[in-house]
Amino acid sequence: MGLKFLFRSDHRQHGCPSLIRQVHSRLVQARPHRAFPPLWLSISKNGAQRSACSAALKKDNVSQNQKGKPSLGNILQGVQKAIGITFPEDKEACFSGNGIHMGMGVSWQLRCRGVDGAFIEEIRGRHLSFKYGHPGVSTGTRTAQTWGMEWDDLPKELQLDDNEALLIQAWVRTGFWVTEQALDHLAISVNSEAEREELRAPEASESRLSSVHVPEDGPSTSDLGAQDTEESVVLSLRLRRGKVKALLWVCTRTWQPLRLACPLCGQIDMSTYEHWTDWQTSGPSIRHPKLVVQRGGTGGNNSFATVNVSWQPRSAPQSYLMPPCP
Structure with missing residues (x-):
């Protein structure tokens, strides 16, 4: 009996189950190297229902996989509840402590204003001191520049990636990045593996040019390859109209930021946030x-241990502006 006869429509539509089983047996004998599914599964009415259920189950599994990854809205909502700071209108948050900066023991203070993201950070050591700040976002579309004072004590307005990277790092550290005011100035999305590869590219190209640019104690690009697992998701943060795209890992169990990878001058600056704590204050x-x-991408670790967190009377807006040159 030829294979053409075996596939006649009258046998598929009207054949009894025993005949159909015989047909399936002959198919297997005629083509032993091929796998033929039992014909009655696709012919009977119940089989058709099972096929439909199987297709629906696959579709549902796809939907569940898509639902398994939290949406951007759910992520931001979770972070806002976990670390969101309720800034009183007449107060500003003040963080202080000690640490290591450029290999030196330092004391540091960071204060920020919640209504517009203004901040000032001061780092003081025995021989060097640093100061960085930002006057706060305006109601317009342009974000104001950050500024810095380093060992020469000359205030400078930071430009390009220096400006964008410092602003993103400060906003994540203070928790301002997840406020409604910040979302008007930040473009945030759930990150993809392709974007992580894109962020790895600058450092990889630099490493081929000179080993000086990729020191042994600098951050490893393998950190950027970490997949978002069941307990973490990766967000992409960028200033609107900005060029610097940073990656932020968020724990989906606690909704607390874990680490931030920020490209700076062709390298990757990596910040990690450890031991999130509820600091009790007067407010x-x-x-x-x-x-x-x-x-830092050029080597060296800076660490900042928090010792005190408090609310301070809100400073005059001018205090966040870049100081005049001496």
């Missing part, structure tokens, strides 16, 4: 990490 409690470790 609303503040959730802030006890330790922030920054691994």
Whole structure:
């Protein structure tokens, strides 16, 4: 009996189950190297229902997989509840402690204003001191520049990636990045593996040019390859109209930021946030990490241990502006 006869429509539509089983047996004998599914599964009415259920189950599994990854809205909502700071209108948050900066023991203070993201950070050591700030976002579309004072004590307006990277790092560290005011100035999306590869590319190209640019104690690009697992998701943060795209890992169990990878001058600056703690103050409690470790792309680790968190009377807006040149 030829294979053409075996596939006649009258046998498929009207054949009894025993005949159909015989047909399937002959198919297997005629083509032993091929796998033929039992014909009655696709012919009978119940089989058709099972096929439909199987297709629906596959579709449902796809939907569940898609639903398994939290949406951007759910992520931001979770982070806002976990670390969101309720800034009183007449107060500003003040964080202080000690640490290591450029290999030196330092004391540091960071204060920020919640209504517009203005901040000032001061780092003081025995021989060197640093100061960085931002006057706050305006109601317009342009974000104001950050500024810095380093060992020469000359204030400078930071430009390009220096400006964007410092602003993103400060906003994540203070928790301002997840406020409604910040979302008007930040473009945030759930990150893809392709974007992580894109962020790895600058450092990889630099490493081929000179080993000086990729020191042994600098952050490893393998950190950027970490997949978002069941307990973490990766967000992409960028200033609107900005060029610097940073990656932020968020724990989906606690909704607390884990680490931030920020491209700077062709390298990757990595910050980790450890031991998030509820700091009790005279006002609303503040959730802030006890330790922030920054691994610069050019080498060296800076660590900042938090000792005190408090609310301070709100400073005059001018105090956040870049100081005049001496």
